[in-house]
Amino acid sequence: MAAKIIGTGSYLPKQIITNNNLSTFVDTSDEWISTRTGIRERRIAKEETTSYLATNAALNAINDAGIDPLDIDLIIVGTMSGDYYLPSTACEVQNEIKAMNALCFDISAACTGFVCAYNTAEAYINAGLSKTALIIGSDTMSKLIDWKDRATCVLFGDGAGAAILKLNNEASPSYSVMGSDGSKKDMLICKTRSHNNLQQDIEEKPDYIKMNGGEVFKFAVKKVPESIEQLLEKSNVALDEIKYFILHQANSRILQAIAKKLNVEESKFPMNLDKYGNTSAASIPILLDELNKEGKLQHGDKIILSGFGGGLSWGSILLEW
Numbered sequence: 001m002a003a004k005i006i007g008t009g010s011y012l013p014k015q016i017i018t019n020n021n022l023s024t025f026v027d028t029s030d031e032w033i034s035t036r037t038g039i040r041e042r043r044i045a046k047e048e049t050t051s052y053l054a055t056n057a058a059l060n061a062i063n064d065a066g067i068d069p070l071d072i073d074l075i076i077v078g079t080m081s082g083d084y085y086l087p088s089t090a091c092e093v094q095n096e097i098k099a100m101n102a103l104c105f106d107i108s109a110a111c112t113g114f115v116c117a118y119n120t121a122e123a124y125i126n127a128g129l130s131k132t133a134l135i136i137g138s139d140t141m142s143k144l145i146d147w148k149d150r151a152t153c154v155l156f157g158d159g160a161g162a163a164i165l166k167l168n169n170e171a172s173p174s175y176s177v178m179g180s181d182g183s184k185k186d187m188l189i190c191k192t193r194s195h196n197n198l199q200q201d202i203e204e205k206p207d208y209i210k211m212n213g214g215e216v217f218k219f220a221v222k223k224v225p226e227s228i229e230q231l232l233e234k235s236n237v238a239l240d241e242i243k244y245f246i247l248h249q250a251n252s253r254i255l256q257a258i259a260k261k262l263n264v265e266e267s268k269f270p271m272n273l274d275k276y277g278n279t280s281a282a283s284i285p286i287l288l289d290e291l292n293k294e295g296k297l298q299h300g301d302k303i304i305l306s307g308f309g310g311g312l313s314w315g316s317i318l319l320e321w
């Protein structure tokens with residue numbers, strides 16, 4: 001008896017911004033961006049908010065799973081760009097989809113958000129605290145980016161992906177390796193207000209994302225293969241039994257370097273970052289949904305989901321489809 005994914009969904013904003021579009025207002029080029037990152041275009045929200053994207057991804061997943069929203073007893077959203085400080089994005093989604101029997105909360109784990117949401121929902125299910133959980137990764141990174149900073153603005157996009165996890169009598173348990181390193185918090189940071197305005201001498205306003213690209217690159221290429229190797233050892237599963245490594249879509253060079261380090265052919269590392277850029281917590285469930293809808297996942301397939309990013313944080317989960 002374990003948790004099983006019974007449906008997936010995703011939703012992207014309508015507006016497409018290509019690399020060439022970007023080069024009209026920042027000093028960059030399609031050649032620079034595509035050779036260094038693999039990204040060719042991204043979706044950028046206009047009216048769409050994080051909760052709007054999350055709601056539509058959730059409705060797609062509910063439809064795919066064929067369940068009633070009232071069956072959902074847990075909603076977890078991985079996000080770092082919710083519409084409000086409060087309420088949570090999960091509560092906003094609950095209201096929109098009328099899942100009034102659910103406990104709702106958000107998880108802040110940057111690009112690792114969806115994997116953390118999966119891990120938490122599964123723990124609730126295994127503990128008997130939930131039977132049907134809706135997990136979502138949704139981010140509008142475009143709000144957190146300085147569109148004058150070419151080092152970061154070319155990398156990100158907006159979007160949402162979702163999955164329904166349900167207690168299943170025949171499902172095999174998944175395995176996970178998760179971790180964080182707060183001593184590297186400045187590698188990827190977006191400051192917001194942290195003081196009250198009674199302290200008149202403190203002048204503070206929300207800031208944009210700052211990133212040490214080289215360090216983040218090195219971290220990902222070290223930590224992700226390490227966590228995957230630990231996962232395989234823990235689960236007693238061989239590397240060649242894994243059908244797909246569904247990694248956070250940060251950058252094609254990161255994914256290629258990880259494939260090389262693990263000595264696995266790149267075709268087992270599906271990518272869609274050319275179309276969407278780095279959509280943070282949304283990237284894994286969007287890709288999962290694409291693979292599912294394309295019929296590329298069969299019952300019994302073993303797959304690994306790996307998230308990595310701000311915190312620094314990372315997490316890999318091995319599950320059976």
Ligand code: ACO
Pocket residue numbers: 027028029032033036037111150151152154155188211212213214216217220248250251253254278280308309310
């Ligand atoms: N267009 C044109 N030139 C640029 C751009 C741009 N968009 N951005 C930077 N440059 C310039 C720099 O100013 C620098 O110029 P200089 O040599 O005259 O000083 C030159 O290009 C090289 O800059 P680097 O930062 O050294 O470029 P690098 O080859 O390391 O690539 C990149 C940068 C793509 C960000 C790389 O470090 C990387 O992939 N890092 C991983 C970070 C990542 O993916 N973050 C996503 C968020 S975190 C996450 O999701 C895990």
